Every structure is written in structure tokens, then in C-alpha cells.
């Protein structure tokens with residue numbers, strides 16, 4: 001590589017005061033860090049055409065972007081999911097895709113249990129009622145038990161397992177469905193693997209933790225909601241498009257299920273006219289399940305370190321597209 005390596009952080013909005021850790025890591029290898037806000041794919045292309053590395057949270061890194069950026073060696077995502085990056089295009093172009101598995105798993109697992117308790121205990125509903133001046137009586141409340149119920153996990157990877165660990169403390173029976181998880185690992189986490197149909201039929205709470213890819217798009221839709229108990233609560237902290245949101249709205253409006261706690265949506269930021277925003281039986285948060293100050297800092301350090309390694313000719317410590325043949329030779333680093 002000739003001259004100073006150029007690392008471009010591209011995102012819709014970037015707070016320049018929140019890139020201290022990445023800058024420190026990149027300064028150590030004398031790499032330049034450039035910030036670029038975008039609105040269109042062409043903006044991303046203009047910003048990254050002479051970059052050696054791209055850092056991003058939610059910018060779509062498409063085939064066109066990668067084919068327009070002949071020097072790019074690596075795309076590093078501030079996150080676990082990588083559905084915003086065209087994985088096949090990265091591999092075809094010899095570009096490594098790096099994500100941060102596990103960096104916020106405790107946050108997401110805590111948030112999942114938080115949403116679940118908020119739904120079952122109707123915390124947001126009674127908070128709003130009490131603040132409006134209405135003091136509800138016991139006979140007006142229907143609140144199901146939490147302890148002793150059955151929780152079904154769709155996706156039993158890192159976060160699903162962390163949710164299982166927390167749920168075990170509530171004496172909840174745990175079912176799981178996941179075509180790829182190691183059976184022994186699931187068992188070790190107290191997850192009893194069953195079919196999707198059995199999980200939906202038996203569970204009092206269903207929580208989704210699968211990755212978003214071609215196979216899991218709308219993994220949960222009308223057919224699945226119709227199989228759930230009318231008393232069941234549904235939680236999604238994975239990715240919006242894993243769930244058919246129109247079917248979820250219908251399931252809540254027509255009371256096929258009791259309620260839902262949703263952190264991720266098919267359109268983000270959420271459309272202000274989305275019916276979920278008006279429903280008493282839906283608790284919503286702004287895709288912040290994975291966020292805490294500590295997790296943010298961990299992510300920024302990891303992103304900076306991984307980019308620094310690759311722009312100085314070393315393999316990153318972890319990458320997603322294992323079969324990639326890098327555009328430029330990389331050596332094993334420490």
C-alpha cells in the first residue's frame with residue numbers, strides 16, 4: 001500500500017465526538033479516518049472510491065459500492081448482523097467482511113427479558129394508566145404468571161443462549177428451534193430443541209433470535225402467529241424482516257396473540273403511522289436492544305483494531321466470509 005491508509009466511516013448520521021476509540025486505534029498505525037454521511041448509494045460510492053477500509057453501522061454496502069472501490073480490503077460492521085452488506089459481492093471481490101459477534105450479547109439478552117416482563121406484567125400499560133390519573137383495581141387486571149411458563153426461542157445462537165440463561169432464573173421451561181445449533185450446546189443451556197410447530201403450539205412466550213438472511217426473511221408470518229396460543233406474547237430483538245410485520249399487526253389487532261415486545265422493524269426508523277405505535281398490547285423500542293455505553297465503547301475499540309490490522313496487511317481476528325480470497329496479500333498478525 002502506498003501512502004497513508006484511508007479508512008472511511010460511512011453512515012447516515014455520524015456524531016464526530018463518538019469516534020475517539022477508532023481514531024486512537026487507527027492513529028497507532030498512521031491510518032487516516034474520514035467521516036462521510038450519506039443519503040444515496042452514489043454518496044457511499046463517492047465517499048469510499050479510494051478507501052482501503054469501510055466502517056459502517058447501517059449503510060448498505062452493495063455490489064455496486066464494492067465494485068466501485070478497487071482499494072477496499074475490508075468492510076467492518078459495528079454490529080453482529082451483517083444483512084446490510086452484500087456478502088456474496090464481498091467474497092467475489094476479495095473483500096473481507098468483519099462483524100463483532102457477541103459484543104452486545106448481554107445487552108440484547110437483558111433487553112429481551114425486559115420486553116418480556118414489560119409485556120407480561122403490562123408495565124408500560126399500567127404506567128400510562130396510572131400517570132393519566134386512573135388507579136386500576138385488581139379485578140380489572142388480567143396479568144399472566146411469568147414463573148413456571150414456557151419460553152420458545154427461535155434461533156438458539158449466542159443471544160438465544162444468553163436469554164435461556166436468564167430465563168432459567170425464573171424457572172421457565174425453555175424450548176428452542178434452530179436447524180444449525182449444536183444439540184449438545186443447546187442442551188447445556190437448558191434448551192429443549194423441538195420443531196417450529198411444536199414450539200409455537202407449546203410456548204407462552206416466543207422470542208426470535210435468528211440471523212437475517214435469504215432463508216430467514218419472514219420466518220415468522222401469518223401461519224406461525226395462527227399457531228401460537230391466544231395468551232402468548234411475542235418478542236423480536238433480532239432483525240425486523242425476520243418477521244412479517246403486517247402479519248404481526250393483524251395477529252395483535254385480531255387477538256390471535258396477547259401482545260408483543262418489538263425492538264426491530266421492517267422499516268427503520270419506524271413509520272410514524274405504523275399501527276404498532278398505537279396499540280396498548282405492543283411495547284416498542286428503537287432498535288436499541290444491543291446498546292449500552294460500555295457496548296458502544298467495546299464496539300468502537302474492536303472496529304478500530306480490526307480495521308487497523310487489515311490496512312496494515314494482517315488478517316483480522318475474525319471475519320464472516322471464510323472462503324474469501326483477499327484482493328491483497330495478508331499475513332497472520334498477533
Ligand SMILES: NC(=O)c1ccc[n+]([C@@H]2O[C@H](COP(=O)([O-])OP(=O)(O)OC[C@H]3O[C@@H](n4cnc5c(N)ncnc54)[C@H](O)[C@@H]3O)[C@@H](O)[C@H]2O)c1
Pocket residue numbers: 080081082101102104105108154155156157158159160177178179180181209210211212215216219237238239263264287288289290291
Ligand atoms: N436489536 C439489537 O440491537 C441487536 C443487537 C445485536 C444483534 N441483534 C440480532 O440478534 C440476532 C441473533 O444474534 P446472535 O449473536 O445470537 O447470532 P448467532 O449467529 O450467534 O445466532 C443466530 C442463530 O440463528 C440460527 N438460525 C439460522 N437460521 C435459522 C432458522 N431458519 N430458524 C431458526 N434459527 C435459525 C443460527 O443457526 C444461529 O444459531 C441477529 O439477528 C442479530 O442481528 C440485534
